[in-house]
Amino acid sequence: MTKTMREELANLAHQQWSGWMDYLFDKCEMKDGDLVIPRWGRERWQRQINTSYEELPEMEKESDRKEADKMILIFISQLQSVFEEIKTQHLIDTDCVEKFEKLRQKYCNSELEVKNNL
Secondary structure, eight states, rough: OOOOOOHHHHHHHHHHHHHHHHHHHSSSEHHHHHHHHOHHHHHHHHHHTTTGGGGSHHHHHHHHHEEEEEEEEHHHHHHHHHHHHHHHHSOOOOOOOOHHHHHIIIIIIIOOTTTTTO
């Protein structure tokens, strides 16, 4: 493990925040040296703020899922590092190794396309 899970998650949080701010600034208009959020943006984002995840349209849920996938990959990566260390010390049996590998493949190979982008 080169970074702690906390540091990896903090890095991801910063990337997500800075990506959002870059997007927001790009959509704003400059007026008298101030960035002004356009009406369409304020209305859209206010609606999203006031809407629970369960009530979001499917397209907006998918956007949130993609961000959640990045967190899941950090968890799996950290767990895999711990798992490999335990495995090399022969503290677990072969059955457990196989179960972990199936779980890792389920989350890393099928649903998460971003695994190499972190």
